[in-house]
Amino acid sequence: MKLPSRSKSYMIPEYSLTGDLLSFLTCNLQYRYQNKGTLPPSKPVQRWFGEFIHGVLEEAYLEWDLHNKQFPWDWKTDIRPIEDMIDVRLQVEGLYPHDEDLFYSLLNSDLTIDELNEHDHKKLASARAEKAINIWGPHLFPLIDSSELLIKGIRQMPNYEENVSRSNYYGINGVVDVLSSIKINKNMNQSNLDNYNNKIIEFLKKDSRFSRQIAESGDGDEYEIIIDYKGMKRPPVKSNKINNPWENHKQQILTYSWLRSQQENSKPIFAGIIFYLNELVPSKEDLLLIQEEISHDLTDDGIDYSQYADDVELIMNWKEDDKAPNLSEEFKIARSIRIINIDENEIGDSLDKFDNVVFNIESSLIKEIKGCxxxxxxxxxxxxxxxxxxxxxxxxxxxxxxxxxxxxx
Ligand code: SF4
Structure with missing residues (x-):
């Protein structure tokens, strides 16, 4: 009697927006070694700060939600305990800060090098966490509907070939940092925001495409806004051909909005917002890059720099060994927020790009499986x-x- 053989296991490869898409676009080979080979980077400072700031903001929101603690929060008593908890959590995952990169640089301080020590000064990461909580917290936290929301979807495998491709579908997933639900009337007053001067709503209202959408929507309609934090400076609008974070971040938000729209309880998505949190306390390296971008006209048109002529002058006249330029809070806030319009055609383009990335990853994987x-x-x-x-x-x-x-x- 011939025993039936077990059928081949059916596996759908799963790709994540940040872990795969952004990582593969940064460098294909590095992605292979780090993600597919599961070799963690030896100095994952960038990753440490990204995880740290996400964790701190998430915990700060939960704390605010539970106790309705009024802003501003004190760094030592309110914020430091949260930082400690997140730091320990990251150490368990093998992620450590890189000391020299995380010192609250003398650039931003009146202290001298002799006055600094490991325990009683704020480091750069702490300074950014404190600013993120005290500047954006009062405006962001009341808008949060859910945080750290896992969203998943499925797509056809691009250029599927029987007996060659690993599967006829692939899974796509991402974690939305914050999902906000807003009931909009023509005056942009949200019921729980009455009498509340919300900076995020102000920025949204200033966006011409967003204002047009409001004009076209009905009174009382409910919409969602996808919000993402980035532990980095605002990227230049143009970049080298290999990796363009400005475009990649937009693509990430557009793909999130498609994934979210696949979920049953979703409402129409009106906009995406990215917070570039390093802008609140820029480091020396950040300032040098901002200087270069302004002088080479690589800044985006989301900010009207003519409004910030004094800040631009301070940056352009700043020298590497000087103390940090005394930039206005408004300028730093404007550079830290980016509005992404959600457009059906652009969502389609982003999904095509994601398909293309998946196709390239799968092609490289198949080559390797065949012995390359x-x-x-x-x-x-x-x-x-x-x-x-x-x-x-x-x-x-x-x-x-x-x-x-x-x-x-
Ligand atoms: S090209 Fe650069 S980033 Fe990519 S693996 Fe080589 S050294 Fe690393």
């Missing part, structure tokens, strides 16, 4: 900053990386 060497199956291309911090640069086939590191005395 890792470095031949995955493209090694990235920008100079990513390469110089990359753990794999010593054996990476991207020769330009190595030649940059060789210093001839």
């Amino acid at each position: 060497k890792i470095q031949d199956a995955w493209a090694a291309e990235s920008d100079e900053r990513t390469c110089s911090a990359c753990d794999f640069k010593t054996f990476c086939k991207n020769n330009s990386v190595k030649s940059k590191d060789i210093k001839i005395p």
Whole structure:
């Protein structure tokens, strides 16, 4: 008697918006080593700060929701205990801050180097957490409907080929930092925001496309807004061809909005908001990049820089060894918030791009499964900053990386 053989297991590959899409676009080969090879980076500072600020804001919101604690919060008594809790949580995951990068730079302080020590000064991460909570918390927390919301969807595998492709579908997932539900009337007064001067609503109202949508919507209609935090500075509008964070972040929000629209309880999504939290306390490196972007006209048109002529002048006249320029709070706030319009055509384009990324990942994986060497199956291309911090640069086939590191005395 012939025993029936077990059917092949059916597996749908799952891709995440941040872990896969953004990571693969940063560098295909680095993504392969870090994600598919599950090799964590040796100095995951960027990841530490991203996780830290997300964790702190999430806990701060829960604390506010529970006790309705009034702003501003005191760093030592209200915020530091939350930071400690998140730091311990991250240590359990093997994530540690990189001390020299996280010192609350002398740039932003009246202290001298001798006055600083490990315990009684605020580090850069803390300074940003404090500003994020005290500047955006009073406006953001009352708008939160749910936080850390996992959203999932399924799509057809791009260019599916029987017996070649791993599956005919792929899963797509993401975690929305904050989902906000707003009932809008023509005056933009939300019932729970009556008499509340909400800065986020003010920024939304200033956006021309958003205002048009309000004009076209009916009184009392309910909409959702997707909000994402980034532990980084506002990216330039143009970037090198390999990796363009400005576009990638927009694509992430548009894809989130498609995923959210697939869920049963969703309402129409009106807009996305990204908070670039480093802008609230820019580091020396951030300031140098902002200077470069302003001088090369790489800033986006979401900010009217003519309104901030004094701040622009301070930045352009600032020298690396000077103390931090005394930028206005308004300028830092304006640079820390980005409104993304949700447009059906653009959602379609973003999904096509996601399909394309999945197709490229799958193609590289299949090449590797068929015996191709890792470095031949995955493209090694990235920008100079990513390469110089990359753990794999010593054996990476991207020769330009190595030649940059060789210093001839
Ligand atoms: S050195 Fe650069 S090109 Fe090579 S793997 Fe790292 S990020 Fe990619």
